[in-house]
Amino acid sequence: MSANSKSNVIGRRLREARKMAGLPQDRLGVLVGLDEHTASARISRYETGVHEPNFEMAEKLAGILGVPVIYFYCEDDELASLVKAWEKLTDSDRAKFLTELQRST
Template sequence: MRNNPIPERLKAARTKAGISQRELGVRVGMDESSASGRMNHYEKGRHVPDIDTLRKLAKELGVPLNYFFCEDELSAEIICLLEQLDNKDKKKLLNSLKAGFLTDKL
């Protein structure tokens, strides 16, 4: 993966969603005539979407915003799974992880 993980993450999420660059661009409010080109530039790393556009893309693709910043597949998968939990379950998981780390260090 390059220094900037956004292009690869964006393409992976779009491909998984089964939609074209043009369709995704239009869905997040881009002009129909330029949507495909802009999305292609984002996926190739020629341009970086601003944070508002990235939020719209994340929402449309059903991934958390921080997914785009994961530098490896395992982290990206974990982020997506965590997003499916409600806050109560996230807290339980966090407490379990903390307890496990403390036990392992003793």
């Protein structure tokens, strides 16, 4: 995967998560600690792939948006959905899921 396609995946996932959270770009930027005057532009650049957030920023964005940070890096849409669902499972449900998965493979 090229750096540009990776940025596009991150940007697309970021936009999806932000919209699901109902946050405008400027508000999200301020919540992660960006200056209010540049917050919207910075988030827009992340979403369009012009710039890629470093991992520390990706962690902050994920925390605010309620998704695991790995969600931003999933190229496959089904895997991204699974990652989001995994985050919401209890430890018991995770163990059951893994047991069932191991049985089927």
